[in-house]
Amino acid sequence: MVMGGGRESGGMAAQAGKLGVVASVAINLAALAVYLRRRYSGDDVAGGRKREEEGEELAVAPSSGKPPVTPDSVINLDHGDPTMYEQFWRGDAGERATIVIPGWQTMSYFSDVGNICWFLEAGFEREVRRLHRLVGNAVAEGYHVLVGTGSTQLFQAALYALSPPGAAAAGAPMSVVSPVPYYSSYPAVTDFLKSGLYRWAGDARTFDGETYIELVCSPNNPDGGVREAVLKSGTGVAVHDLAYYWPQYTPITEAAAHDVMLFTASKCTGHAGTRLGWALVKDRVVAQRMNKFIELNTIGVSKDSQLRAAKILKAISDGYDHAPAVGDRTRLFHFARRKMMARWGALRAAVASSGIFSLPDELPGYCTFAKETVAAYPPFAWLRCEKEEVYDLEGYLRECKIVSRGGAKFGADGRVVRISMLDTDEAFAIFVDRIAAMK
Structure with a gap:
């Protein structure tokens, strides 16, 4: 009886334990779902509507995965999600970029x-080279073209390729630096794998050493400044992140011809979800080492994404090479530049109306693509608060239902934030109205 009772009670305990695990998982999943819904619907901000409690359905846009904004919504401009481009691709150009992939294709x-x-x-390599010839922003001839899952993977591949193979064994990892304000993901991505080959070493302007990898982002994320390498050393190397060196954002002043240049489809065409980037690499050995990293990391890159991206890039080039110049319907860079010019004009007017903010000065220059002098319209606004009592601008804006990325993440101070200029027209209009109303 005692033994039987023990088995029975033990079985009940085990069953209860299983139920507890299931219940715990269910609760965690439910909590995650609520968090994600609140993150984008605004329920995590005081005064936000509790849509779950009111039984409302959160319809999300198929292209962005987010619900449409309302005047009461939280406006999330933390990420550079380029949904501004959807309007262009819903037009004539979108039809030209449509692709059907047969079931037998891209199997290997x-x-x-x-x-x-x-x-x-x-096909993707061909269209990459063609687009650079059209725009004139980079020399592609004589360079190896590599493809990656976004430019982030290529950035990691470059760090691997440019670090001495014996750095880990010697206990002397390569120092990775970039001038402040630097792209907020550089430190996190550099140190994420805790590699013995390289480590984040901070601001390039204060770095003291001869051996390093300098990350040169130009135009710079977050402030839009045009940059060159700060450090000069025979044993130092530079990786040029040219994600934003396109004519809708900045004057194209020359064809860049650096040793390693990184580009991404997300900021060029707006197709962030395609998750595709490319690198132009001069040295064959560096290209081989970068390719080896990608091979070991993901055994290649989606060929379906490459086929789609090739069709998209072809549609862009065809819009200039073959289509008649009728408005901006098929000319992506003209469309995007017009949008960026209007948005920057609206934001500068709102900042002037508010009186408590400031923005970097415009940077005009002669653009070889546009064949005229034009101003720069960066994809991010580096917004500073001049109000003395505001030391945490990110928190200050959050109280007004504006989500931004604080300056500390870029190595700067808390009185400045990065704002994405690439969201939908509706979200951007609400954001500008709120900025103008702050006094």
């Missing part, structure tokens, strides 16, 4: 076994 790991980047689709 390989695209070209004779290429350094053996998973690079020939």
Whole structure:
């Protein structure tokens, strides 16, 4: 009886334990769902509507995964989600960028076994080179083209390729630096894997050493400044992040010809969800090492994404090479530049009306693509608060239902934030109205 009772009570305990685990998982999943809904619906901000309690359905846009904004919404401009471009791709250009991939296509790991980047689709490489010739923002001839899952993977591949192989064994990881304000993801991505090959070493302007990898983002994220390498050393190397060096954001002053140059589809075409970037690499050995990193990391890059991106890039180039110049319907850079010019004009007017904020000065220059002198319209606004009692601008804006990214994440002070200029027209209009109303 005692033994039987023990088995029975033990079985009940085990069953209860299983139920407890299931219940715990269910509760955690439910909590996660509520958090995500509140994150984008505004329920995590005081005064936000409790949509779950009111039984409302949160319809999300198929292209962005977020509900439409209302005058009472939290406006999340923390990420550079380029939904501004949807209007362009819903027009004539979108039809030209449509692609159907047969079931038999892209089944193999390989695209070209004779290429350094053996998973690079020939059509994508061809359109990358063609687009750079059209825009004139980078020299592509004589460079190896590599493809990555976004430019972030290529950034990691570059760090791996440019670090001495014996750095880990010697206990002397390569120092990775960038001038303040630097892109907020540089420190996190550099140190995420805790590699013995390299480590984040902070501000390039205060770095004291001869061996380093300097990250040069130009135009710079977050402040839009045009940059060159700060450090000069025979044993130092530079990686040029040119994600925003396109004519809708900045004057194209020359064809860049650096050793390693990184680009991304998300900020060029607006297709962030395609998760595709490319690198132009001068040295064959560096290209091979970068490719090896991607091979070991993800065994290549989605060929379906490459086919889609190739069609998108082709539609952009065709819009200039073949289509008649009728408005901006097929000319992406003209469309985007017009949008950016209008948005920057609206934001500067709102800042002037408010009187408590400031923005960097405009940076005009002669653009070889536009063939005229134009101003720069960066994809992010580096917004500073001049109000003496405001030391945490990110928190101050959050109280007004504006989500931004604070300056501390970029190595700067808390009185400045980065604001995305690439969200939908509706979200941007609400944001500008709120800025103008702050006194």
